[in-house]
Amino acid sequence: MSGTGGPSLMDSLFQRTLDDLIKGIRLHLPGPAQSTFISKSLDEIRREITSTDLHTKSTALQKLTYLHSLHHFDISFAAFHAVELTSSPSFLHKKTGYLAASLSFRPSTDVLLLLTNQLRKDLSSTNQHEVSLALECLSVICTLDLARDLTPDIFNLLMSSKIFVRKKAVACLLKVFSQYPDAVRVCFKRLVENLETVGGASDNGTMLAATVGVFCELARKEPRAYLPLAPEFYKILVESRNNWVLIKVLKIFAQLGRLEPRLAKKVVEPICELMKRSEAKSLVFECVRTVVSSFYEYEFAVKLAVEKIREFLLDSDLNLRYLGLQGLLLVAPHHLWAVVENKEVVIKSLSDVDRNIKLEALRLVMSMVCDDNVVEICRVLVGYALKSDPEFCNEILRSMLSTCSKNVYEIIIDFDWYVSLLGEMARIPHCQNGEEIEYQLIDIGMRVKDVRPELVRVGRDLLIDPALLGNPFIHRILSAAAWVSGEYVKFSRNPFEIMEALLQPRTNLLPPSIRSVYIHSAFKVLSFCLHSYLSFEKGASSSPPNFVDIEPGFTYSESEQEFTETDQATSSSALHKRDTFTQESIANVLTLVITSLTPLAESHDVEIQERVRNVLGLARLAQQEISCHNDQKEKMVDKADLKTSIIIRLINDALSEDFGPITFSAQERVPVPDGLVLEENLRKLDSICADVQLPISESFSLVKPNFLPADGDSISNQQNEEESETSAAESTSLLAEHRKRHGLFYLPSDHTKNASSSFPPANDPKQRDNDVDDLVKLTEESLVLKRKPNLSRPRPVVVKLDEGDRLPIAVKKTDENDDLISGAVRDVLLGNEASSHSNNLSGRRKGKSHSKDKVENSETGSSSKRRSKHRNHSKNVEENENGEKGKQKSGGKHKSRRRADGGVDVAVEKPVIPDFLL
Amino acid sequence: MILAMIVINNQGKPRLAKFYNYTPVEQQQHIIRSIYSVLCLQPENVTNFIEGASFLGPDTRLVYKLFATLYFVFVFDSSENELAMFDLIQVYVETLEKCFNNVCELDIVLNYSKMHTILDEMILGGQVVETNSEKVMQAVEEISKLEKVTTATKLISKSASLLWG
DSSP, rough: OOTTOOOOHHHHOOOOOHHHHHHHHSSSSTHHHHHHHHHHHHHHHHHHOOSSSSSHHHHHHHHHHHHHHHOOOGGGGHHHHHHHHHSSSHHHHHHHHHHHHHHHHHOOGGGGGGHHHHHHHHHHHHHHHHHHHHHHHHHHHHHHHHHHHHHHHHHHEEESSSSHHHHHHHHHHHHHHHOTTTHHHHHHHHHHHHHHTTSTTTTHHHHHHHHHHHHHHHHHGGGGGGGGGGHHHHHHHHHHOHHHHHHHHHHHHHHHEEEEHHHHHHHHHHHHHHHOOOHHHHHHHHHHHHHHHOTTOHHHHHHHHHHHHHHHHHHHHHHHHHHHHHHHHHHTOOHHHHHHHTTTHHHHHHOOOOHEEEEEEEEHHHHHHHHTOOOHHHHHHHHHHSSSSSHHHHHHHHHHHHHHTTHTTTTTHHHHHHHHHHHHHSEEEEEEEHHHHHHHHHHHHHHGGGGGHHHHHHHHHHHHHHGGGOOOOGGGHHHHHHHHHHHHHGGGGGHHHHHHHTOGGGGSSSSSHHHHHHEEEEHHHHHHHHHHHHHEEEEEEOOOOOOOOOTOOOOOOHHHHHHHOSSSSHHHHGGGGGGGHHHHHHHHHHHHHHHHHHHGGGGGSSHHHHHHHHHHHHHHHHHEEEEEEEETTTTTOOOGGSSSHHHHHHHHHHSSOOOOOTTTTHHHHHHHOTTOOTTOOOOOHHHHTTTTTOOGGGGGGTGGGTTOSHHHHHHHHOOOOOOOOGGGHHHHHHHHHHHSOOOOOOOOOOOOOHHHGGGTTTOOOOGTOOOOHHHHHHHHHHSSSSSSOOSSSOOOOOOSSSOOOOOOOOOOOOOOOHHHHHHHHHHHOHHHHHHHHHOOTOOOOOOOOHHHHHHHHHHHHHHHHHHHHHHHHHHHHHHHHHHHHHHHHHHHHHHHHHHHOOOOHHHHHTTOGGGGOO | EEEEEEEEETTSSSEEEEEEEOHHHHHHHHHHHHHHHHHHHSSSSSSSSOOOHHHHHHEEEEEEEETTEEEEEEEEESSSSSSHHHHHHHHHHHHHHHHHEEEEEEEEHHHHHHHHHHHHEEEEEEEEOOOOOOEEEEEEHHHHHHHHHHHHHHHHHHHHHHHOO
């Protein structure tokens, strides 16, 4: 129809309206049909929007805005048209233009500055709805330039006689402040005045709500700056009847009360009054929240708040119950009795259908945990985890793991119990916390020496269960189990059994990285078996070895106790183990190792291949010599001379070094050896290593970092617990040094065994199905607040480091603008003199602050581009400044007088704000 | 402050989306989707609050209410009261009810700009400026009148130009 460009008259007459577009979209099925329709419409719109007819343009823009906001199309091409429409005399067009601008403009939209003049014009319009369009738009798209240029206009509106406009200007102010903190110096006094106009016109409720809302936002960022306004807020708290206003004032006091205890004393009673009096749940909850989070030192207030929380908890409305639990969680850190008082509700909520309520209840239960009841609570929770849906089950496990491991397992006394709990968690069907359990199993193994026998038992139970290998979620746990079984094999009751478990056929279900851990553990077990066998033979070569059948449950109780007491277990245990390590059993193990690992020697995974070859090498050597030794037994006098014996002894010595936890900064403490130049340029290495292509494989992660010359830092930063065995000796010596230097030890433990029965087993199946009443009863005993002295069972030594073991949390950075805002607020509250003094570095004459100077000054700061624009309005600004001066003076006087009148206020506030009563 | 107000139907189609801080449109789409993906999994008769920290950033909460086929969602931070936001949804829906008499999803679909007008009378820059639905209605009606005046004159001028043209 209109091939030559602009749309014809017919086009504009039969233009699709927004309604037509929406109906059209609804007619077409989602998918290709709909997108064809939309792209066709977009083509139409692109033509229509260039129309000179504003109505056509406006309709086109309406359609675009719709497509942008709900169908997420980019309409930046229409930005200029939106600006154009805002200047239309027609209200509809103007509204369309502003809506499009506020929904689609970016801070980087280039035509944004073209809007400045139109915004200014509309902000001073006599039509209040035009003003509100401009304010709405500005509140969304506000940039530094817009804020700076329009501050005077907003300032005018703050004293508008129309409440409708004034409250919107106040709400908009927040955005202006955040973009242009200097606006605070201009507008703050008027903002405060809006706070003081209480009880005037009937509409003041919303006016005040908007003003207090702005202060609430400001105070949230930097509360200290608003302390001087406390008397005003106090007045509102006592006098206002508007719930919206009161909620915001309470939020402000929650901030201020933390800073100024005397203020807290003053406001806590009115808040309690409100709490008692109010019918509105929202307000009551806000009072509760304020009291329990900021005024928790006031016993009577907290009591009242807890009463209210109880009402919430027993309400039939789920939302209120949820908030009640939230309130309880806020009370918990300072008043645990409140939680204990309501524990029935909390524990019942654990099995609620609602996820929010369940989570909140879980957090509350965790808040009650201490070293006396951790066993009980965990048992209850494991029961719940088994019954819950997978998601909540994992939530329970996660919170148990994090609570128990807090501050290096602070609350755990019985580590045997905890380790078996970890093992039990691994068996929970939905468990997806493998990584954390893996970490903790290894971490505890390294930190707590006394728990190692139990750890090995738990590891063994996990390893020998072939069913577990099929669940990928617990592969990580199995990896830890394999590692502890290999590392602490000397505590094992039956190393052969562990060997069988490590080499069972189903291990082919494991990913290569974990399988190589299995194989390496097999290596450790093998070398331990051989060493035990050979050293025993050496010590008692005269007595002929007698074969004893090995049962899985076969125990060496005496030797086990010896292990816990002495570190040099292997030599002393030889006597007790003489029955185990017979020649036949050793030969069996060697056959097992060789038959099951030989196929893997050709594995495609280098990590597996390498480790398999290590094990096979050792096994073949041993097999050969042991069988040959058997034949000529009489001739052989000293087995210690055998090549195998020597090798085994060496390997065993290497492996028997203990691992320990290492701080992140441990490397820095190692003195640099003489003659080692750390800063040496290693660039030459590049040319040497250029041809070497390092294969990238997941399993490499265990050893790789030590050889990679990728960058200098990576070498020095490699300090984690997965460190390869090569550095074991270094790390243990380091740890020893560490221990010597920082003797962070608890009481040494003795006879852990005697007390082991004092705790019920964590996985007692009989107690798992208790119903709620039983659980309540159970926790009742454990939740008694007074701590029973638990002397029967001393806590084992937990190796702690002097720093946080995990990475420190980054410190929260405050927004620079917030600082600027509160800085400006302080200046304004301190008085104009101080403000001008601190603000102007360009040497303005102090005490003779001409408004003209101020404008000039602000201009020097702004870019020259804006200079001309500013000139145009400098007069405007000048008037404002003068007006403000007067207001400020009278306002200040008024305020100080009022303060003097309100004797009580002064009494409270005097020490707080001596500077502000100038 | 209030960070966003979103109306989504139970199919996941947005019907109204207003963000009070500048949010790129792709991110808006992402937020709306992730909100819907949480909402559609909510069983009936559960609490109407959702902690938004995982998908909306720290210190964000979300209150929603389902009316027939539509979810009304407010996203806000800790300087707002949860129950008050709940009331605000009520006020908004009340106003819609007064506007459209027996409001249904179709009314909301077809009156896109009016939805914005009502919302803008209640919230500005993330701050609540009016909570009385009578007052909101009054302003909305005034605005409708202003809009109609211009539409009427346009139509006259248009038909006139047709005549002459």
